[in-house]
Amino acid sequence: MSDVLTQALKDPGFCQFHTDRTVVVDWDAETGWSGGSLEPYGSTVMDPASLVFHYGQAIFEGLKAYRQPDGSAALFRPADHARRMRRSAWRLAMTEMPADLFTRACADLAAAEDHWIPGALGQSLYIRPIMLATEPQLGLRASHRYRCTFLAYPADPCFGRDFRPISVMAAKDMVRAVRGGTGEAKCAGNYAASLLARGEAVADGYDEVLWLDGVERRWVEELSGMNVFFVWRDADGVRLTTPPCQGTIVRGITRDSLLTLARDLGLPVAEEPTAIDDAVEGARSGRLVEMFACGTAAVVVPVGRVAFDGRDRTIGDGGEGPVTARLRQALIEVQHGVRPDEHGWLMPVPGDGATARTTTER
Template sequence: MSEQHDPAEREAILKDPGFCRHSTGHTAVVDWDADTGWSDPLVGPWSDLAMDPATLGLHYGQAVFEGLKAFRAEDGSVHLFRPEDHGRRLARSAARLAMAEMPAELFTRACADLVAADAAWVPRGYGQSLYLRPLLIATEPDLGLRPSRRYRCVILAYPADPCFGAAFRPLSVTTATDTVRAVRGGTGESKCAGNYAAGLLTRTEAQAAGYDEVLWLDGLERSRIEELSTMNLFLVWRDRTGTWVTTPPCDGTIVRGLTRDSLLTLAKDRGIAAAEEHTTIDAVRDGLRTGRLAEVFACGTAGVVVPVGRLAIGGEDLTVGDGEEGPMTAALRSSLLDVQHRRTHDAHGWLRTVVPAEGNGGRRA
């Protein structure tokens, strides 16, 4: 997927980047060896991964990844959003699969080095970003069932719109009934490659039936909602006493989304009641029928905040509200993007400056 572009071609791409259609042509690479530990990050031209067919990562699934973004502010400066937290989450995913855990400081340095090298690729549009995809994979060739003694982290970069589009159109979602994504004690909260492969069949079938995404239920009783295939889920409740938001708790079966965590914090900053609580699919159905469940939205690094306009439960297609985006969904997305683009104060220290404002000498902070 590596491409070479002159400045005019790059500017044309940045006006309409889509989601990860064009790579910057560079990667950052960090290696780990059991004898020598972690290497320094190396930024260079995109190159293929050369692997022995017996590589442990290919046979036993020792592969985890992350997704994070760099944003350009109105003054031209460029900032990574919560890179240390993404680094810590990658380390937790790696630990679950008995892989080497990259220190968050090293992870952040590698991401910052790549963004600095590709600063011209960071779009200027509101909601647009430079999307980074760090992949950590076992690289030692051996067919014995054991942890690898060598790993490579490769970080890719793409100018990007949100993955479901910049218009944030409402999604159509159907509930998974015959398959499950995760069970407690498994790898559900880890961003390991196998988790996503396990959901592809159900998601593909849902898309063939006219839906955008799948809502997964708990793996034991199949009664509680969990998350979509690539995004966490929020519910907006409303009655005569007021409005509040809930989201399923992170208790081992859903990804600990950093967008999810950011939205919970921003909601509380705005004085909105926000809670983590288990919710049954029956309660969701009843809430939609009565109107008490006024909005549903999904969130994640790639998709940002996207409304759900239609939800199929047990063969019944239910419209969420009037089928369009609700005010709470729009408000929380704006709150998040305003922080990411430095339109409002970064009260929680989420931004890591990589390129200072234009006119300040162009030095990395």
């Protein structure tokens, strides 16, 4: 075992070490989709006239493979990630990759790089498919060529395995998305649009920016890379809410998993709008007892402080609440096969990289 691999398995951080190989899938208007090829990790050489550089046809996904109790590995909800990537492609007028090709490419890469998958609870092999328009053409139209490269990284959750509470500041003057736009697509431009506001939040001492709707600038939507949940204390006990998906936020796979797990655990949960003023006032009054962010990279992270328009409020005691901890534990246990997979979310990875079904060494 190399020193790099040893270090990556011991303390991977978030995507600090890449695996030795990638899977590459190409599409051409004349020949269609390639079957995919397993290739050494390396640089991509592209013509500067490639359409991705000029008109932004670039989308990506992020999913994970987890070590199971018997030593095997399994992908978490790869078919759902495939569907979401197809929807992103559709919105950007890109050719939609067949779902079975997407899932096989992920499984083949995880199988080939199985030795890179760390084993602790919460750790994973993070797989990042990125699809780019590669045709050299300056005309304003959709590309006739695309390349999708599947990258893989041993990974801790992006905020660390201690899941310390983060602080968020709601954006007042900038917006990320409006209905009818690209808000729910995982396209590169959406994340570029979040960087300035996120940088300002970090400069002011916060960890993340909290986006509001683009019309009234009143309703909470999501963070720059995560969905959000609120835990409220009412007369009848606690209940969870999360902003609804109305075309302006990413349809998080982790978000959807938590909605399902909350119901399984008997927790009242609803998709409903939350005004930022209600969140800030709820934190002050004690009605908002917990808030957390979630996503494939972060898993489930408590939010200990929320700020908007000069008001900074601690949520609960500023630490992690019991609902947040319970949901994260349930999710991680399902992902690692410790808790029964009652919803068919896990896809076993082939046990031997040599048996990869669609890829061939190039």
